[in-house]
Amino acid sequence: MKHRYLPMTEQDKKEMLQAIGVDSVDELFSDIPESVRFQGEYNIKPAKNEAQLMKELAQLAAKNADLRSNASFLGAGVYDHYMPVIVDHVISRSEFYTAYTPYQPEISQGELQAIFEFQSMICELTGMDVANSSMYDGGTALAEAAMLAAGQTKLKKVLVSSAVHPESRDVLKTYAAGQYIEVVEVPVKNGVTDLEALEAAMDESVACVIVQYPNFLGQIEPLKEIEKIAHTGKSMFVVSSNPLALGALTPPGALGADIVAGDAQPFGIPTAFGGPHCGYFAVTTKLMRKVPGRLVGQTVDEDGKRGFVLTLQAREQHIRRDKATSNICSNQALNALAASVAMTALGKKGVKEMATQNIQKAHYAKQQFEAHGFEVLYSNAFFNEFIVKVNKPVKDINQQLIKKGIIGGYDLGRDYSEFANQMLVAVTELRTKDEIDTLVGEMEGVCHE
Secondary structure (H helix, E strand, O other), X not given: OOOOOOOOOHHHHHHHHHHHOOOOHHHHOOOOOHHHOOOOOOOOOOOOOHHHHHHHHHHHHOOOOOOOOOEXXXXXXXXXXXXXXXXXXHHOOHHHHOOOOOOOXXXXXXXHHHHHHHHHHHHXXXXXXXXXXXXXXXXXXXXXXXXXXXXXXXXXXXXXXOOOOHHHHHHHHHHHHHHOOEEEEEOEEOOEEOHHHHHHHOOOOEEEEEEEEOOOOOEOOOHHHHHHHHOOXXXXXXXXXXXXXXXXXXXXXXXXXXXXXXXXXXXXXXXXXXXXXXXXXXXXHHHHHHOOOOEEEEEEOOOOOEEEEEEOOOHHHOOOHHHOOOOOOOOOXXXXXXXXHHHHHHHHHHHHHHHXXXXXXXXXXXXXXXXXXXXXXXOOOEOOEEEEEOOOOHHHHHHHHHOOOXXXXXXXHHOOHHHOOEEEEEOOOOOOHHHHHHHHHHHHHHHOO
């Protein structure tokens, strides 16, 4: 049998104990008083051999509702999108998946170029001047954007729309607590940020205004109007954005954003169980030297040959921690590579077509729900998600749908009390007309039985 790891034998234990001069494992813990040691038996299953363990894990994995055998209408930040086959082929190459960090450019040109291309494509999508080599995920990227704004303006209040992803808002609050920054949530009106409430919340202490585009409810925020309010005084304008949507929408950079952050998951990164992901982070030239993490620059060697190097990394992140606005010095290189390969394989026309299909199919689904008597909230422009009002708990409906091979939408009542019994439905380019019609039909049967 091929072993995935080499187990430690009793002889190995004996030799290690002899080497450190003790007779038993218990002797290693002799300094810990008996009164505080756990004396019972752990409530865990007895150990199994490798063959038995692999069989049990395979049986458990088979219980998962995977996307190969189920049609998914679940989005809320993680989406089932087309992944070009070449993505897995490239990221499985050993020089990429075993690489740690490209500190030595003379032996890391492939990794550095891949990151440089990622940065370039993110800039093109967002309409920004500079992008870094990626962050850990979209939530981290958004929180880092807020910290950059607070550090740059030296102000201590952040206004964030309630239509920003709930998990991103939680990450933001965690970051802000350590920096003694106040986070104020701006309410939603008719599916988008309440502009009157936003304007009323603005004052001289606001470091930045944060919105999501499209927002968590699927709606398209009026960035042009928000920008005018956000740039009152020294405040900055931060936009969290789905990068695929930018294949069809006007980029935030063209609408006055100072920082654009988000998650590259729609490009070549599988849904898995919510991670790992790849956050992106893009800024104007003015903020280039304040960007967290690392950047890759293009240069030439002494012979004039094109090459790539790490550049402009904020030294405070390493040696002057008291002045740092971030402690992130790394990046999600492998997932950034996956996103780069996916975007390259799709090309400009492919990204636009993919985004357009999301819009068209989502709008078809909305029309079908309305035609079958469901109330769909809001009449604003939306990308690939919309809210369907139902007459039963969303959890109960989803339990019935999964029996039919359908992964239902997200239960908004989990995060917003005012959205109880309302489902956020995501429709991507992978969903077929038959799958959409089946979803509507099954939900009609469940809700009207």
